[in-house]
Amino acid sequence: MSLDERKLDVLRAVVEDYIATQEPVGSKSLVERHQLRVSSATVRNDMAVLEEEGYIHQPHTSAGRVPTDKGYRLFVDRLSRVKPLSPAERRAIQRLLSGAVDLDDIVHRTVRLLAQLTRQVAVVQYPSLARSTVRHLELVTLAPGRLMLVMITNTGRVEQRLVDMPGPVGEEDVLDLRSRINEKLSGHRLSDSPTLIATLVDEAPAQLRPAMTTLSSVLLETLVERQEERLSLAGTANLARGTALDFPGSFRGVLEALEEEVVLLKLIGEVESPTTLRIRIGDENEYEGLRTTSVVSTGYGPGSVVVGGLGVLGPTRMDYPGTIAAVRAVARYVGELLAQN
Amino acid sequence: MSLDERKLDVLRAVVEDYIATQEPVGSKSLVERHQLRVSSATVRNDMAVLEEEGYIHQPHTSAGRVPTDKGYRLFVDRLSRVKPLSPAERRAIQRLLSGAVDLDDIVHRTVRLLAQLTRQVAVVQYPSLARSTVRHLELVTLAPGRLMLVMITNTGRVEQRLVDMPGPVGEEDVLDLRSRINEKLSGHRLSDSPTLIATLVDEAPAQLRPAMTTLSSVLLETLVERQEERLSLAGTANLARGTALDFPGSFRGVLEALEEEVVLLKLIGEVESPTTLRIRIGDENEYEGLRTTSVVSTGYGPGSVVVGGLGVLGPTRMDYPGTIAAVRAVARYVGELLAQN
DNA sequence: CCTGGCACTCCACAACAACGAGTGCCAGTC
DNA sequence: GACTGGCACTCGTTGTTGTGGAGTGCCAGG
Numbered sequence A, B: 001m002s003l004d005e006r007k008l009d010v011l012r013a014v015v016e017d018y019i020a021t022q023e024p025v026g027s028k029s030l031v032e033r034h035q036l037r038v039s040s041a042t043v044r045n046d047m048a049v050l051e052e053e054g055y056i057h058q059p060h061t062s063a064g065r066v067p068t069d070k071g072y073r074l075f076v077d078r079l080s081r082v083k084p085l086s087p088a089e090r091r092a093i094q095r096l097l098s099g100a101v102d103l104d105d106i107v108h109r110t111v112r113l114l115a116q117l118t119r120q121v122a123v124v125q126y127p128s129l130a131r132s133t134v135r136h137l138e139l140v141t142l143a144p145g146r147l148m149l150v151m152i153t154n155t156g157r158v159e160q161r162l163v164d165m166p167g168p169v170g171e172e173d174v175l176d177l178r179s180r181i182n183e184k185l186s187g188h189r190l191s192d193s194p195t196l197i198a199t200l201v202d203e204a205p206a207q208l209r210p211a212m213t214t215l216s217s218v219l220l221e222t223l224v225e226r227q228e229e230r231l232s233l234a235g236t237a238n239l240a241r242g243t244a245l246d247f248p249g250s251f252r253g254v255l256e257a258l259e260e261e262v263v264l265l266k267l268i269g270e271v272e273s274p275t276t277l278r279i280r281i282g283d284e285n286e287y288e289g290l291r292t293t294s295v296v297s298t299g300y301g302p303g304s305v306v307v308g309g310l311g312v313l314g315p316t317r318m319d320y321p322g323t324i325a326a327v328r329a330v331a332r333y334v335g336e337l338l339a340q341n
Numbered sequence C: 001c002c003t004g005g006c007a008c009t010c011c012a013c014a015a016c017a018a019c020g021a022g023t024g025c026c027a028g029t030c
Numbered sequence D: 001g002a003c004t005g006g007c008a009c010t011c012g013t014t015g016t017t018g019t020g021g022a023g024t025g026c027c028a029g030g
Helices: A005-021 A027-033 A040-052 A069-079 A087-098 A103-118 A171-185 A190-203 A206-225 A236-240 A251-259 A261-268 A320-340 B005-021 B027-033 B040-052 B069-079 B087-098 B103-118 B171-185 B190-203 B206-225 B236-240 B251-259 B261-268 B320-340
Strands: A121-125 A134-143 A146-153 A158-164 A231-234 A277-281 A293-300 A308-315 B121-125 B134-143 B146-153 B158-164 B231-234 B277-281 B293-300 B308-315
Touching: A005 A027, A005 A040, A005 A069, A027 A040, A069 A277, A069 A320, A087 A103, A087 A320, A103 A121, A103 A231, A103 A308, A103 A320, A121 A236, A121 A261, A134 A171, A134 B134, A134 B146, A146 A206, A146 B134, A146 B146, A158 A206, A158 B158, A171 A190, A171 A206, A190 A206, A231 A261, A236 A251, A236 B251, A251 A261, A251 B236, A261 A293, A261 A308, A277 A320, A293 A320, A308 A320, B005 B027, B005 B040, B005 B069, B027 B040, B069 B277, B069 B320, B087 B103, B087 B320, B103 B121, B103 B231, B103 B308, B103 B320, B121 B236, B121 B261, B134 B171, B146 B206, B158 B206, B171 B190, B171 B206, B190 B206, B231 B261, B236 B251, B251 B261, B261 B293, B261 B308, B277 B320, B293 B320, B308 B320
Parallel strands: none
Antiparallel strands: A121 A231, A121 A308, A134 A146, A146 A158, A277 A293, A293 A308, B121 B231, B121 B308, B134 B146, B146 B158, B277 B293, B293 B308
């Protein structure tokens, strides 16, 4: 059975009212607050059908209806109207972000901004190493036989690793090693580098072999394989804003999920294109503790490249149109900002 | 009026029972669970005195007693018995921490460990820049006129800053600048460096003046004055473990406080000696949102130097002896670990 | 100074009633 | 056939009332 136009209108109205009031919505208040041009009895019939189809749900016999995850899904996919940000909001985003001085600052500002705009929990992934390209690699002698490897990426991210060399390395050798590595890796994506790194050792002259072997294994192990994906979180306090009903069962589970970086990374870090917006509603989330939440996420990056993800997490009854608009806009501005540097 | 020995025993018993059961404790159950060697009537009289003195409080006429902040304070200062960690726990701490590969890893492991041991929210401050000494400074040319300044401290912390120079700088000049800066600052505390930095410009030869001026102002502004104190947080989910009674009013206020780095830094970052343990109970906290919590914090660092703070935050009815032992032990092991590097 | 005893307080909990929002269904209307 | 008004019904919410019991304060006696 397909749903006709009016039933969809009713569903939309139910979702909107429930999001606004956070209380089960009845047929009577529906016809009062929306121009449905039919009586409450008709709406009741429609609601009965919607319930049968699984879009809304009745907590108990004599209560109003609440959207189900399936209902939110339909709402998001087909019913929600875009709710563009106000010019003031856009200006605020631009102003705030443009004041950033370095990558840490950018990420920090972004995550707080997003939390504030949406009044939800915001998550921003640092530009992923795998998706960045190497801009420059530096070798610094700390002590004889002890080097520091500093890598700077095109996204402004800087990583450093201490390297214990097999033996002391002379300063001219350090320079040589450095230029060899730079020549090979500069401009390349880190994810493409394993094969390149392999050739580094082969091409090195005999006396640099041991040193280069150590360096390349560090590069491979700590920068390519065990990539440290970092992220930043803000707005946790927003979770406690709603009523206890928002997270039936545990709230605590949600907090626990927020502490698991792996979970969050999976949640926001798997987007392929910056224009794709991903929305997971309630049960659609794989992670147990997040079954009562919804996640709106997208990728960001300079131009059409994605270097990381960002998103927002909140109760399933969140304001989807507003959240979507905010996430989109913030991602776009961050992308532009990264492109500038 | 001073409290005699038995009244103190009663207070201790009240605190211990309340912490264990989380329910107001009455005179009868007290004599049952502790060897007080007096009757419940006597205990009642003692309790009346304790209440008059402000150490315990009665939620309502016919209820048991609950410790006040003042009561906890007395308990902590004079009544609590040390509760040493089990050998197993000590071994676990040592094992876990010794696996750390770099500073980030140390801090990360420490904060999670602390949260797990105490079942509270744990906070660890990264070694403070002001309290660290400079081990090495490096200058890297990214592009003509654009340098990166990398600073490595004795605690393993690495900071980098992009510097836009007034004009292109030749490679030999970069080396010269680097050695001048290193010579002047290496081994010195960052907090002592402003005067040293000032002399850098004066002593530089004329052609290096402009470059050195820029560098020293960056050093001064971003590393000395606007020191980025970083911290790491874990165990937020533990806040949701207790009953709703734990944080009368708002829980949300606590979450908000946890997002304010400044507040947290003030809380755990002001310790002078690593042996000093600081405990703030309820109202003793300056920050509004933390008036329902207690904070146990201490400094840590290699040897007797303090380079940062760490601590634990939880409801006022937390297990003080256990928490104190855990915080002390973890701080000590972290200190030893830092001393090794 | 301590104790047993006793009257008193008052919260927690259960039982109960009244209310009303909301529903489903049906007969009637367009 | 689709919509509407009307009506009986359900059931959670709210308020009232009553009772049990944990806990207290106080007093008289050892």
